[in-house]
Every structure is written in structure tokens, then in C-alpha cells.
Amino acid sequence: MAGVAGRLARLWCSGALSSPLQVTRFPALQLHLCGPAMRASQKDFENATNQVKLLKKDPGNEVKLKLYALYKQATEGPCNVPKPGVLDFINKAKWDAWNALGSLPKETARHNYVDLVSSLSASSESSIQVTPAADRKQPGSDALVVTSQDGITTITLNRPDKKNALTTQMYHDIMLALEAASKDDSAITVLTGNGDYYCSGNDLTNFTDIPPGGVEEKARSGAVLLRDFVDRFIDFPKPLVAVVNGPAVGISVTILGLFDIVYATDRATFHTPFSHLGQSPEGCSSYTFPKIMGPSKATEMLVFGKKLTAREACTQGLVTEVFPDSTFQKEVWVRLKAYSKLPPNAMRISKQVIRNTEKEKLHAINAEESNILRERWLSDECMNAVVSFLSKKAKL
Ligand SMILES: CCCC/C=C/CC(=O)SCCNC(=O)CCNC(=O)[C@H](O)C(C)(C)COP(=O)(O)OP(=O)(O)OC[C@H]1O[C@@H](n2cnc3c(N)ncnc32)[C@H](O)[C@@H]1OP(=O)(O)O
Secondary structure (H helix, E strand, O other): HHHHHHHHHHHHHHHHOOOHHHHHHOOOHHHHHHOOOOOHHHHHHHHHHHHHHHHOOOOHHHHHHHHHHHHHHHHOOOOOOOOOOOOOOOHHHHHHHOOOOOOOHHHHHHHHHHHHHHHHHHOOOOOOOOOOHHHOOOOOOEEEEEEOOOOOEEEEOOOOHHHEOOOOOHHHHHHHHHEEEEEEOOOOEEEEEEOOOOEEEHHHHHHOOOOOOOHHHHHHHHHHHHHHHHHHHHHHOEEEEEEEEOOOOOHHHHHHHOOEEEEEEEOOOOEEEOOOOOOOOOHHHHHHHHHHOOOHHHHHHHOOOOOOHHHHHHHOOOOOOEHHHHHHHHHHHHHHHHHOOHHHHHHHHHHHHHHHHHHHHHHHHHHHHHHHHHHOOOOHHHHHHHHHHHOOOOOO
């Protein structure tokens, strides 16, 4: 290592690496420096296919056809299926668009697709980062989108029409995403939401999917899932940042105590209405919240369900910094990009020094909270609250 570092230092001082032109003399370095503008890799392409799902504005039929055609050309080559009948308008329009690309090489189609998506992302004022290359298995559904760029892996909750409520599948997908992010080459991992909410907590319809073993079995498997889910946050080895883009409810609030940084828009609120729902705290909040804000403020939140504004949450130490909504995305991502350039191993080790002494305790607390919740889920208080929400009688 010292030899490589020394050689690089000498090259740098001699000016050999100071000009972009001269970089071409070092093919290994060139590999790292060529971005989508020069050549769209398979990873860039995969990432662009994910970015499309996060576009805020509908790009219109013409662009959608163009995207479709380029995608097909990039993945399957020239149009190779029979022309649909004239009355099959939609499929015929798609076929025409694909066929019109003729023998365009797959690589060029891939490149054009990445370019087109990138221009759409820039113009859609997306609240989501423009993010190429992610070398990972994508989650099982569009409800979670994972992207990687500039040393940051971003896990985005993407069910804006349901206020990003967490389905059982999403818990599993978040765990997989954290597992992958812990091993990838990013320095920082971010959790955020798409749309006006950060997250409305546990999807209350999860309670309606009763297995053959009945409600007891449902409560038991729910507690196992909760424990596994929270364990991943306790053990996550890299700096973990919550970019809270809007109101946060339930478990999305409680696990914030396990994050290293929490940035919030001034539009965000923080709400843990456990008593209203006949439930009890999770995500280690029974320990982290009193530690962060003192027992009485924690009681107001966790027992009485007091909803905090972003500024109140910041004063009480749950939120690191609050930004005006109008500049939130810009300011936060500029900040995170700068942090992500810091030496990753140093950041990882410093996090461990800060967090490791508490890990065992947190695991024990998580186990206890999950057990208690298993009982709560079987209570009349909880069942009535869920039925009430599902029959649209009650909201928070
Ligand atoms: C296995 C691990 C278990 C871990 C346990 C965790 C505990 C918790 O997380 S407790 C917190 C549970 N969350 C809630 O109680 C929130 C319930 N939602 C609401 O009170 C409201 O929807 C809202 C205050 C979040 C938003 O109200 P608003 O009027 O702005 O929008 P809505 O029209 O109500 O919502 C739009 C749409 O989204 C659906 N939805 C929102 N939140 C949830 C949710 N948590 N579960 C299921 N569905 C949710 C809502 O029903 C609407 O759907 P429709 O458009 O189809 O009616």
C-alpha cells in the first residue's frame, strides 16, 4: 500500500496526473474517470431503468415510446416480433417505435437511453438524486428503489400514493438493501422517501394478511420480522443518514435513533402514536429516545403520541439539522456528496468507536420490544385501532 501511495504521490507532484489529457496515459485510471457522457455501461443502463420509476412528471407518450424503443433495442436488439394488427393501437405504436430504430447497435441504444433518462431527471425537478450504476440485485418491487452514485447508496421508499407505508415485502427489501449497501463501495448510505411523505410507518393492511396459523402466528412472525429489521439498523457498519423529506410516522421515526445523521425538511413532522394504536414503542426507541431527549420528552412522544415539528425534533436532538423545504434537496445532497469523499474506512471505524459499546444492549432492547409488541398486536386495543383505520373511520 505504502508503495502504491508513494508512487501516486510522486506522479501527482510531477504533474503527470494533473491534466485530463494526460490521464489517457494511465488506462487503469481512465476506467474510473469515464462517465456516462463517454460510454454508458450496463450498470449505468440498469440504474437509468430505476431512475425512470422515480420521475415525478409523466414525460408524455412520445417520450415514453422513445424510452420503450431504446430499452427494447438495448436489451433485445433490432425489432424481432410480428407487427401487431392495426386495431391494437398501443402495441402497434410501441412496435413502430422499436422498429424505427432499425439496426441501431445495442450499445448505442443503451447509451441513448441513459442520456434520455438523465435529461428527463434533470428537467423533472425530481426530489430524488440522479444516480447511475448500482451493482446490486434490485428489490422485488418498485416500492423500494436503490441507487448508487458519488459514494452514496440511496434507498428510496417509493409508494407515494400510500405515503410510503411499509409493506411486509418492503421490510424484507430494506433488509436486503442494507445488507448490499454494507458491502458495496459506497461510503455513506441514505434512507429517504419519494413524494410528500417520508413514511407513514407500518402499513396497517399488513395486519389483514392472516396466515393459516391465525392471529397468534401472524403476531409471532411480525415480531420476528420486526426484530430482524431493527437488528440490521443496529449493526449497519457505515454512516447511515436519514433524509426526511416530509412527515414521518411510527417505525420510521423510532429507528431514527439508530441513524448517525438525520436531516429534515421544515415540512417534516415526527409522530409515534403508539397508545392511539394500542401498541408500544419499537426500533429501540424505548432506550434511544430517553437517552436523546430525556425521559419526559420521550414520554410525551412515545406514550402520549405528541407530534413534533422538525424544529422541535431538532431542539430535542432527534434531528441533526432542519432545512427550508425549498432548498432541502439541494442543500442536503451537496452536503452528503462532500461527506462521501472523506476516507471511507476512517468513517466506518469512527462510527464503530461511537456505536459499538451499545450494540449488545440495543440488541437486547430490540428483542424485548419485539416480544412486548407481539402481545400488543393481539390486544383488543390494537385490533380496534387497526379495524378503525381500515374502515376509514380513524386517521392519526
Ligand atoms: C412488522 C413490523 C411492524 C412494526 C410496527 C410499527 C408500528 C408503526 O409504524 S405505527 C404507525 C402506523 N401508521 C399509521 O397509523 C398511519 C396511518 N395513516 C394515517 O393516519 C394517514 O393516512 C396519514 C396521517 C399518514 C396521512 O393522511 P392524509 O389524509 O394526508 O392521507 P390519506 O388519504 O390518509 O393517505 C393516502 C393513502 O395512503 C394510505 N395510507 C397512509 N398511511 C398508511 C398506513 N400506515 N398503512 C396503510 N395505508 C396507509 C391511506 O389509506 C390512503 O390510501 P387510499 O388512497 O387507498 O385510501
